[in-house]
Amino acid sequence: MGDDMITEGMLDMFIFETEQGLENLENICLDSKDNGEFDDDHVNEIFRIMHTIKGASAVMMYQNITTLSHKLEDVFYYIRENQPENIPHAELLDYIFEVSDFISGELEKIKNGMESDGNADDLIEQLDAYLGKIQGNPAGAHAGDKGTQAAPVSVPAEKPHFYIAPVASERSMFYLIDITYSKNTDMANIKAYIAVNALKGIAEDILFTPADIISNPESANVVLEFGFKIALQTTAAADEIMELVNSSASIEQVEINECTSEEFIDFCTDAEAPISSAGEILMEPIEQPTVLIDEQKPETIVLTEEEKDTFAQKAKSEKDTGRKKAPKSPGKRTAVKKGETQSFISVNIKKMDLLMDLIGELVIAQAVVLQNPDLQVPGLDLTNFQKSASQLSKITSELQDAIMAMRMMPLKNTFQKMNRIVYDTSKKLGKDIELEVVGEDTEVDKNIIEHISDPLMHLIRNSVDHGIESNEKRMELGKTEKGKIILEAKNESGQVWISVSDNGKGLKREEILAKAKSNGLLGNRSEKDFTDKEVYNFITLPGFSTKKQVTEYSGRGVGMDVVVKNIQEVGGILDIESEEGKGSIMTMKIPLTLAIIDGMIFSVSGTNFVAATNSVTEFIRIDEQQVIVEPDGEEYVMIRENCYPLIRLNRFYHLEHGKDKMEDGIVIILSHEDRKIAIFVDELIGEQEIVVKPMPNYIKKVRGISGCTQLGDGSISLILDIAGLVTE
């Protein structure tokens, strides 16, 4: 990594791209695990991913990643070209996962500023063996000897190389450099690229042939065969160039000849000739953006001074924002990546907060303008004004929706990772387990997603390991259906509930109680006094594991208490339900500090309140006769044979001037889980999507209020804590 050309921006981009690639890779593998084979699209996609990773890691000079991805690419190259049948699919998947794990591990090291020092030799050997195996298994008419790999596959659709006039300074000299590599050099194309990289520091202008050293691995052969030719415009002397170029051991000979600018230009026009005539380009050219090339027009290998500056600036700006950035590649790239329709850009969250605040201010300012008292002049014709005003309102409200949506991320990615965990764990334990994912589009604030990934992983592992019985045991018990884990997310009364349910053996009340007793946790209560929930909660205590044998995945008793701790960190709770022999359901209930919920807005003596729409069962106007007053002052309402406790919000909060007669106001029936209450309010205002914000610390906790929110008109409304009201 001792290369000055490699900036932090490049590194960020490399990590980002590689991570994305690996994620895609895993998804493809998991998608296809039940099919028993990869279809053509998948093969191409995997090939492309490995190819990109190889190219990028070579530029970043992570040799171990390069060689490993190169090897896997070879395997897929073979599969793509020869389409062998009967590939041991599961074995291949394992290799892919191992490769992916290795690279992720190395990326993690790189991210933490450590050297990437992992050794992939074993894995490469295994892959070699695997490749040998599928090659020795020739199937299909045209497949066969290993020589196929070298046979021309398609006519290379060469892109014309344009020449951009160099900015020549007076002292500039032109050189033609010819580098010959020793015949047994591995990946000569990458070595060549390193030479180019070294020269960029002094180059005013640089051209090289073959031009596709990064995008086309076969160019290595061209380099070996014809040598690597560089045309360089620089103010540096020949010695200096020699020193920069001749650094690799595998270089046999370097020739440096000074030339004229005409010859230099000629070089560009001729550049294509030796390659295309030799017909050595064997691969279908795939637009493989590498970190550097990606930033320029792919056709152009000419790095002018100007372009270099832009690149440097880009790299710098990326560094400044201090965030990983999505590659900003031109449309061309997206066209190639057909599997991926979305593109992403990471933005500092502070900027998002700022934007959100500003939009809030805009909305208020808009209200001030549109309801300006100056407009209230009688007889003023406002037709046109109103038209423009409604247009403005529409745009601002859309703007508001957009910014709110930006903070939210679907749980999809987190859930997809669980696929892999179920696959790995169940495979190792020899259990046949299916994972069903429900509600993966449920959106959660980004911060919360980061916090729930670990606990979720624990829960899933627990289910696979303890929850679901082994295949034999299931047979014995007469459970016919396959072991199944359902991962579900949903919005429920201002919270997100993420549940992991399995159809395994469930929790054993007696066993847990016995363990709790031996740990002295029962106190002097009798065992029968404990509700199921209380009993199940014992398993969340530190060091509490009923599993007699410790496995690789769980049983050490550190799992559940860590899960609970993690969930509590984001203010959530873990709810455990279980039925012995049928399975258990673990639900993480996570309140959302920043969730967007649908809120029903109503007012009580001038103060606006919001209740989450999904907890509102009905609105009803009743008369005084339906109210039953208990001697202690508690009120109940009787609606269609159902009796609900009644809370008059105005009395509850001692608000003056509220409507007091039942006939004047309206009753809202709210439900929380299975309990319902009726609240009496003055009037309904409307329904709106709201962003839940906590009450400012300065104000002490008010009973029955869980937070506040800003309404579209800039006013503030209080959010009712329905769970709190119900249990009161």
Added chain:
Amino acid sequence: MEEKKIVNEQDEKEQFMTFQCCNEIYGISLASVREIIGLQQYTSVPETDDYIMGLVNLRGKIIPVIDVRIRFGQEPLEYNDRTSVIVVQVKDIVIGLIVDGIEGVADIAKKDILPPPSVSSLKMQSRKYVFGIGRVDGAVKLLLDPDKLIHDIEETDLEQMSNTENEVE
């Protein structure tokens, strides 16, 4: 030398935002003032102390506003055009102070700040927030300690809050 240094220190000036409230002029250190806004529609929060008027929206941030008059145990005044809100920040707490009117900014040298007199025409309640009396051009400004203004309630409230939170869990 020693003496001169002391004099210099004494000459050092601090800036105070001055405002009217209850027929007195108060000053609050400019360092703690974030901005001044007009009084906007606020949403009252039930079951809070009477001087907490409610919540206002400060560019997407929701901040509480308190009426300084009521905080000082005075009769509230009807809000008018001169009524302003001084947004102050004490540590992490951002809060709006509703005052009768803004006067301006005064530079007061340290030597012109006297400790509050033990006997004062002020009612007790406001006195405990005043840390000194500043003399500027013959006029007297009562200098407020914003920390105290917010803090003495905050401690008990925070305690209460954490208690209730635990109960909820």
